Amino acid sequence: MKQGLLDEIIENYYQKCVGLPTGKPIVRQNQKNDAFEIVVLETLYGEEKGIDIEKMSHSDIPSLAKYIVAPPDDGIDIVIEHENVDENTYDFIQVKNTELSQSEIKQALSYMEKTISTYMKKPQDLNDNLKVILSETSLSSSDKSNCRYIVVHRGVDNYFKGQKEGVEQVITGTELEVIRNSSLQMVPKVAQESFGADSFNNFNLYEESQNEPAIVLNLCGYDLAELAIKYTNTSLGRNILFGQNLREALGKSKTFEGMAKTIREEPEKF
Numbered sequence: 001m002k003q004g005l006l007d008e009i010i011e012n013y014y015q016k017c018v019g020l021p022t023g024k025p026i027v028r029q030n031q032k033n034d035a036f037e038i039v040v041l042e043t044l045y046g047e048e049k050g051i052d053i054e055k056m057s058h059s060d061i062p063s064l065a066k067y068i069v070a071p072p073d074d075g076i077d078i079v080i081e082h083e084n085v086d087e088n089t090y091d092f093i094q095v096k097n098t099e100l101s102q103s104e105i106k107q108a109l110s111y112m113e114k115t116i117s118t119y120m121k122k123p124q125d126l127n128d129n130l131k132v133i134l135s136e137t138s139l140s141s142s143d144k145s146n147c148r149y150i151v152v153h154r155g156v157d158n159y160f161k162g163q164k165e166g167v168e169q170v171i172t173g174t175e176l177e178v179i180r181n182s183s184l185q186m187v188p189k190v191a192q193e194s195f196g197a198d199s200f201n202n203f204n205l206y207e208e209s210q211n212e213p214a215i216v217l218n219l220c221g222y223d224l225a226e227l228a229i230k231y232t233n234t235s236l237g238r239n240i241l242f243g244q245n246l247r248e249a250l251g252k253s254k255t256f257e258g259m260a261k262t263i264r265e266e267p268e269k270f
Helices: 005-017 034-049 061-066 102-121 128-135 141-146 173-183 221-231 235-242 254-265
Strands: 078-082 089-095 147-153 168-172 203-206 214-217
Touching: 005 034, 005 061, 005 173, 034 078, 034 089, 034 173, 078 128, 089 102, 089 141, 102 128, 102 141, 102 147, 141 147, 147 173, 168 173
Parallel strands: 089 147, 147 168
Antiparallel strands: 078 089, 203 214
């Protein structure tokens, strides 16, 4: 993917969305960085929320304001509610079209967590722009453990020491480009990667009658770890790398807890 692709998309989206919605724009005049928030929204949540900027008309753009917080935003640029069978979960995203240091990333995450804590205790202390968007979700004080905080920036750091697994995430511009590129394929997957063989004859090739060969191979765990770091920082990224082969874990959902309880207490029913 050529250098500067995100900048080209940001420029295109700025031209299309500048000044909208009227009166409280999510993309302000002479603030092209605002358009990066739209790029992030579409890249990470476009399929889930039915967002395709190229296909949206001028009159459709204001609908993005249900996800993107117009400034002042209390440190949260994007709000996403995921509707699940067990319970809804929430993503809160801070977007920076610059490279952030690890200390700046930590500060942004801490600010978002503090903002949501304030909303749950004293919502009147927040600016109206964020408060209105949050009020249109089902978020309540009982959802504290269902919140995830994400920083998107144009630097290289996508992890830091002390990061709260499953709660805090860092996504880079390079990762966004990988996700956008893979989403153009019929089946999202990594287009191409390479690694060194551990030894000679360490793979078997099985030819299929439908001209879809299968390969079984051995590879160095370190090589796989490097690929995991590159791709697995987002749920879509995990699907790109592993989705054709591995099931995602159920994590700490109520479904998982129910299965675990059945195994422990009534294994004959499992």
